[in-house]
Amino acid sequence: MTDISYQPQQQETEASLGDYFALMKPRVMQLVVFTALVGLLAAPISVHPVIGFASILFVAIGAGASGALNMWWDADIDGVMTRTAKRPVPAGKVTADEAKVLGFALSGLSVMMLALSANLLAAALLAFTIFFYVVIYSMWLKRWTPQNIVIGGAAGAFPPVIGWVIATGSMSVEAWLMFALIFMWTPPHFWALALFMKEDYHNAGVPMLTVTHGRKSTRAHVLAYTVPLALLAVGTAFTSIGGPVYLAVAVVLNALFLKGAYDIWCRNEVQAEADGYKVEKSFFRLSLWYLFAHFGAILAEALLPAAWGIWA
Template structure:
């Protein structure tokens, strides 16, 4: 648990960049992109551009609020891990109380404004997403189970479902499959990272799968989840937002990511240590292109369908 009275001896004056960093802008960019796709690919939805802009802004702010609450809670372990030690709170540039206040204020603002600007279903899903990431994942799962990233991955999978709800006021098989695509993608994506930053989690006492069961088991899980991901990704091709373009792109991306995961699965630890986990780093990078490529292909289908070039 984060100590609200924690004061760092190296406290520095915070700048605007530090407060922005609290919102985890890299994660926020993925949230915004997938939510925007959810809005744009919804068939038959007529949304005023200003309403769409405000809705995306609310979703982005809600995602940033989750990041601030996560950094507030995880300040103690962030100070221990090399890759997070320079974050605004553990570095002393922002105090935990400030991060908590910002996270709570932005959470309330984003949910209420989204409900007023769009609809309360979308606002409700956004509120649940913030709660899931800040409470279920950060406060409970992350420090209690090696399956933390599997279950907690749901938080990052909700944005396209929120976007779809903004555009249609409903939940459908399409939005559920977009959610499922990100949900099933998260374990092989994150565990590839966890393999080559293994000691970070161990030093912080986080029960990541690499720590509790070892890298060999983690490699098995990466391949297993990748195999389960394939039918989910391909299944989107046969819905109202899919089509031959998406199917072709998805097949290529799945073969690429599967090959990268197989290489990771076949590795022994001596070889991985010798080349500084090059295959694992490659799989992590491929995973980013994989998700971006799938959602870009959905956008291409939506853009070309009115011209008779997309869709079935």
């Protein structure tokens, strides 16, 4: 582990249900659930609503398990970062051991139940995703390489593939296109955050690109990843999961995203500090909506034919 001067706060009161729920990173869980649901509904094979609901629920539980295990392992880092210091473990609301036990219990439950509700391949992918996020990313990549976000982004990119496999029992090009969309989005999203939160990562000893290579290099990397991301996102419109609605959304969003990345690349630290990293924060806020909008458009393309059939 990184050598960080950190002492967890002593647990003074009994943890509430809300504290345990916070361990599961509900904001991250929302994105996982949404993209997994889109993967399921965009698939060419329909699933019984009860089976679909149960399966997505178990995917959500698996995502929560990953969050709890991440908070157990990263308690030392979270405790010295402004952005994460109020999380349940460093704040002393839940002990690290409780987070660990909850995480392992929910991991086993989610994988076992997904195997029963859907199929073994979907369950195996969920198990691998949990393993990748906790072991490959949290325990290894995050603390040892500036490529942590690049490689680690795969963990967040698996949910739509899992959703597709729940419906079809197999993988396809369309599922991996959705995977690639999230995978390529992750680095510019987090590097934008790191540009105005560099001191947090520096204090925590996390080798984020801003810490190891500086902000100038990070700005170039944001633009370098945004260009192929935009090409991938717009190109997806011409596949079986795309269409006119998706194309319109992708063109507008990626034009804005490219403009934001270019503006970040053009700036220097004097300009950024003078206006409080206004451009970087604006790009980060846009990135929060970027995936929801793209996957919402994929969902619309999947549901519109059925809706048209009802009203025709």
